[in-house]
Amino acid sequence: MKKARKVLSSTAWYDSPLYYDIVYQDYTRPETQFLEAIARKHGPVRMGPLRILEPACGSGRLMESLGRRGHTVHGFDMNRHMLRYARARLAKAKIKGVTKLGRLESFRCKTRTPYDLAHCLVSTFKYILTERGARRHLQLVAQSLRPGGLYVVGLHLTDYQQSVPDHEQWIRQRGGVRVQSDTWSDIPNRQKRTEACRTRMCVREGGKQWKEETHWDFRTYSPGELRKLLKSVPQFSLIACHDFHYDIRRKRKIDNRYGDIVLVLRRNA
Ligand SMILES: C[S@@+](CC[C@H](N)C(=O)[O-])C[C@H]1O[C@@H](n2cnc3c(N)ncnc32)[C@H](O)[C@@H]1O
Known part of the structure; x- marks a missing residue:
């Protein structure tokens, strides 16, 4: 299986609309x-x-x-x-x-x-x-x-009292495509008013499987x-x-x- 590709961009996972749409x-x-x-x-x-x-x-x-x-x-x-x-x-x-x-x-x-x-x-x-x-x-x-x-x-x-990263997972399928999306939101930075987020998408399609990571900040x-x-x-x-x-x-x-x-x-x- 290919190694996860790290993408340091706020919207990289949106470059694959079908997978977003399935999630x-x-x-x-x-x-x-x-x-x-x-x-x-x-x-x-x-x-x-x-x-x-x-x-x-x-x-x-x-x-x-x-x-x-x-x-x-x-x-x-x-x-x-x-x-x-x-x-x-x-x-x-x-x-x-x-x-x-x-x-x-x-x-x-x-x-x-x-x-x-x-x-x-x-x-x-x-x-x-x-x-x-x-x-x-x-x-x-x-x-x-x-x-x-x-x-x-x-x-x-x-929640500024949050002490561990928050994690949400979605696994969805459409036709022959299966997408697993894991999103982590880091402990919020109250001073900067940001929380660092990361989504890892694992896609299975046509007998192939790959992963992609996107990093971004939310206010x-x-x-x-x-x-x-x-x-x-x-x-x-x-x-x-x-x-x-x-x-x-x-x-x-x-x-x-x-x-x-x-x-x-x-x-x-
Ligand atoms: C979570 S998706 C929501 C899409 C859609 N509203 C929905 O509910 O399915 C976030 C969308 O925001 C867009 N986006 C992020 N930052 C933006 C900005 N500053 N201005 C315009 N679009 C932005 C992304 O390209 C992406 O399509």
């Missing part, structure tokens, strides 16, 4: 249903198709799933491999989605009709490494939404740090909090009780 495939359905339920409950458009923006849309798994349900889907990402993959899947599904190159911290939204809903799940928001960048991102999303429009952001909160957020950031963006009001169970009946607060949080932000008029 996250089971989340697509509950996330899609959750986003629709949130829009029905809190959004400016309770019935009918929505205009949806996905910052850092990746492989387009949610764009396809929401597009198949009749919504208009627009997304951007900084990784060209992901965008190519997302475009191909939308074309195959005959969905007229728009995918563009752009960064979370500085994207330009040129659409004439503002969005009803935007979403950024699975901790992607934590790729923005500075407070200024995070604030700018929220402001840009707010500008692209109509008044009353919603931004749903899912992220893992930081850390304690409940207090997250509340402070949200306070600094008056364009949004926090209207509900949930968790990665994606159950609209299961509510929570921004607190230490459970790491995974989903924020529902409403653009103020």
